[in-house]
Amino acid sequence: MKKIIAIAWKDTILRFSGWAEWLFFLIMPIAFTVILAGGTGPLRDSRVRLVVVDQANSPLAVDFIATLGKSAAVRPEVLTLGKAEDQFAQRQVSAVLIIPAEFDLQHLEQGNVQLELRQQPNNMNALVAGRAVQAVISRVSSAVDIASSSVAEAEKIKPFASATARQAYFDAALKEAQTQMSAAPDRVTVAQGATKEQIEYDPRANSSAGQLITWVFIPLIGISAMFAYERQKGTLRRLLTTPTQKGTYLLGTIIGQVATALGQMLLLVGFGILVMRLNWGHSPAALGVMLLASTLAAAALGTMLGTFVKTEGQANGLSMMLGMVMALLGGCWYPSELFPEFVRTAIKILPTSWAMQGLLDIVLRGQGLSAIMLEAGVLLGFAAVFFVIGVWRFRYE
Amino acid sequence: MKKIFLIGWKDVTLAFRDRAALILMLAAPFALTLGLGFVTGRFSGSSNTGVSDIPVVLVNQDGGQIGNTLVNVFQSQELASLVVPTVLDNPALARQEVDADKAAAAIIIPAGFTASVISGAGTVPTQGPATTGEVVQLVLYTNPTRPTSVSVIKTILDGFVSQIEVGRVGGQVAVEQLLSHGLIQGQDAARIGGELGLRQANVAQSSKAIALKSVTGSGEAVKFDVLAYMAPGMALMFLMFTVSNGGRTLLAERSQGTLPRLLVSPTSASQVLGGKVFGIYLTGVAQVLILILASTLLFRLNWGDPLGVLVLVLAAVVGAVGWGLLITAVAKTPGLVSAVGSAVMLTFGILGGSFISLDNMPGWFRVLSKITPNAWGLDGFTTLGMGGSLANIWTPVLALLVMGAVLFTIAVLIFNRRGIMQQ
Numbered sequence: 149m150k151k152i153i154a155i156a157w158k159d160t161i162l163r164f165s166g167w168a169e170w171l172f173f174l175i176m177p178i179a180f181t182v183i184l185a186g187g188t189g190p191l192r193d194s195r196v197r198l199v200v201v202d203q204a205n206s207p208l209a210v211d212f213i214a215t216l217g218k219s220a221a222v223r224p225e226v227l228t229l230g231k232a233e234d235q236f237a238q239r240q241v242s243a244v245l246i247i248p249a250e251f252d253l254q255h256l257e258q259g260n261v262q263l264e265l266r267q268q269p270n271n272m273n274a275l276v277a278g279r280a281v282q283a284v285i286s287r288v289s290s291a292v293d294i295a296s297s298s299v300a301e302a303e304k305i306k307p308f309a310s311a312t313a314r315q316a317y318f319d320a321a322l323k324e325a326q327t328q329m330s331a332a333p334d335r336v337t338v339a340q341g342a343t344k345e346q347i348e349y350d351p352r353a354n355s356s357a358g359q360l361i362t363w364v365f366i367p368l369i370g371i372s373a374m375f376a377y378e379r380q381k382g383t384l385r386r387l388l389t390t391p392t393q394k395g396t397y398l399l400g401t402i403i404g405q406v407a408t409a410l411g412q413m414l415l416l417v418g419f420g421i422l423v424m425r426l427n428w429g430h431s432p433a434a435l436g437v438m439l440l441a442s443t444l445a446a447a448a449l450g451t452m453l454g455t456f457v458k459t460e461g462q463a464n465g466l467s468m469m470l471g472m473v474m475a476l477l478g479g480c481w482y483p484s485e486l487f488p489e490f491v492r493t494a495i496k497i498l499p500t501s502w503a504m505q506g507l508l509d510i511v512l513r514g515q516g517l518s519a520i521m522l523e524a525g526v527l528l529g530f531a532a533v534f535f536v537i538g539v540w541r542f543r544y545e
Numbered sequence: 546m547k548k549i550f551l552i553g554w555k556d557v558t559l560a561f562r563d564r565a566a567l568i569l570m571l572a573a574p575f576a577l578t579l580g581l582g583f584v585t586g587r588f589s590g591s592s593n594t595g596v597s598d599i600p601v602v603l604v605n606q607d608g609g610q611i612g613n614t615l616v617n618v619f620q621s622q623e624l625a626s627l628v629v630p631t632v633l634d635n636p637a638l639a640r641q642e643v644d645a646d647k648a649a650a651a652i653i654i655p656a657g658f659t660a661s662v663i664s665g666a667g668t669v670p671t672q673g674p675a676t677t678g679e680v681v682q683l684v685l686y687t688n689p690t691r692p693t694s695v696s697v698i699k700t701i702l703d704g705f706v707s708q709i710e711v712g713r714v715g716g717q718v719a720v721e722q723l724l725s726h727g728l729i730q731g732q733d734a735a736r737i738g739g740e741l742g743l744r745q746a747n748v749a750q751s752s753k754a755i756a757l758k759s760v761t762g763s764g765e766a767v768k769f770d771v772l773a774y775m776a777p778g779m780a781l782m783f784l785m786f787t788v789s790n791g792g793r794t795l796l797a798e799r800s801q802g803t804l805p806r807l808l809v810s811p812t813s814a815s816q817v818l819g820g821k822v823f824g825i826y827l828t829g830v831a832q833v834l835i836l837i838l839a840s841t842l843l844f845r846l847n848w849g850d851p852l853g854v855l856v857l858v859l860a861a862v863v864g865a866v867g868w869g870l871l872i873t874a875v876a877k878t879p880g881l882v883s884a885v886g887s888a889v890m891l892t893f894g895i896l897g898g899s900f901i902s903l904d905n906m907p908g909w910f911r912v913l914s915k916i917t918p919n920a921w922g923l924d925g926f927t928t929l930g931m932g933g934s935l936a937n938i939w940t941p942v943l944a945l946l947v948m949g950a951v952l953f954t955i956a957v958l959i960f961n962r963r964g965i966m967q968q
Binding site for chain 2: 171183184240261264265266278279282286287288289293294301317321324325328332335336338459461462469472481487488489491
């Protein structure tokens, strides 16, 4: 036991011999968590910012902008043309809507009003803004369309006596259409399903759990680099000439890294509780089981990888690549809801997917030990398989 | 010049023989791009907006004209890549599908929905008596674990409801106006209202009263390919690894003694530094071009104007090499260059928009992102990917060149101060 602790302690000292390790251990995980969560402050207006240039200043334009403001998708912000063009050129805004000077009821009746929407290329928010503007256009213009149509029907039966009479007919029809459109009954009722999970995606919880997994999995898979390093330098052979068993060495190395990873996870969980006000602490038992199961699975994967790699450099590169790809596919960076159905099924072969699921059960869904038993069990299963392969195939020289 | 080229070429061949380096230079960005392609559905369907093939269940108990039209809307070719509709008879079964997370939403069209709309139930016309009868509502039964998919379904449903409302109001207003002006008789009102309403609903989607002219920064129609944003993002992120790894070899050569040996040969310090920088630059250019070529061939990704892409790659690597040299100049050991280089690679990745779009980030964050070659490079690549040309990317190209020149100057000053290039 003393030897195991000594080996673990030696690895820990080596790992933290330079200040740069703290970048990966704590600073960058916290920075990534905060950035991907979109800030830890109170929930901001998450609607897409749409810059509007109002060159008309007409009641119709004011009404149009107000209707845009009620949209669930965009948040209009009125600026001058110069400022809007500057921001657009500097890519500070996804879309700019320009309302021309002739945007008033008179021109609308004549059907020759054109709005200009400038959109950044290849930009999802620009597309969202485009759809929102189209929806408002449809709403605003529908009353005019109805009034125009009403006038046309009347004209079919009997031509108007004068232009004034025609205009009066149009105005009356427009007013009636606007009144009836705004008083239209609600035709859709929304009911929430009784799915197993009832809580929606929360970027803060997702970010906290996802980054915790990402930044712990990468160094744990990197255990392979430690094995490769010791093999390359010959220190492993020297160590094994001492009265130290191979199992003692393996156990010491793995326990040291698992303990460090658990410490890192607890610090990140602490940050989540204290700064981000996340519900990590309601079930310490569930949290403890999930953290331990996740670290063991990742450490086992690192041990298995250590049997295949030849050099420390290869192991470092592979651990970063595998860690990032598994985090991405496991739903640690983006909500897995966005993934296609077959991908959501396929990612069940990844330990990151189960780790994320279990941690979200705790922090997002407020569930306890019984709810995470399946995830923890699968992770421990991964750990057992990886450890068996890793230890069986391990090369000491 | 020949010596500079030889030293540079030697570093390029060494870099591409180093299997460990190749993992992060080529395999990692490729694997992540592949992963992003899978998770965004880029490889699984024609829709590449990140949400596709949304399972939705429809129950049509109405059987009337409007109910049938709603089912047809969800089964239309236009929505084929976005939704996967299933029509069931039983509302309870539909709800079960949602509860079992097999569907994002269920839309139940109750009996009498069409009649309710046509009769104007719940509306208060200005002419004549108020309509009677109950408003029959569509039921949208949602899956709370799929909020994005639900919002898409709700948007489609809202659009449809808006369309039928326009039809209803259109018919009603026209009839009321005609009645009030004595142009039709009361007994014809229902028939004429129905005809006008149907016509109005059909033209509602193609309203001409307000036209919308959509233009992009480069003057092209907007199309979105998520991979066209992600692939350059990954290539630029791992370019930072290549340049810092190149810088690391400079310090490694110094600590291993090969650099002092080179300096005692008839080769000046500036030639050695020039050769090393040239080598890092060539390696970076080769890396990005290989990734571009591979993604073009394998993912059929359109990077845009080849000349523009080439110029942008050359400029992006200048900016990245500047950072690589600065990291090398500041760090004291090869190991520290690797560690700081990896940290900078990831930091610039998130800061420069390789992981997330910067659009909704605060203003200070977007300003800060401009210190990264990633942000400028991504600006240029997305412009080119959307049909822009060399003329549209001069700002990012110049920014990257200036960034590289400034950082290179600072790095050389630090090199001289630390005496790195001295025997």
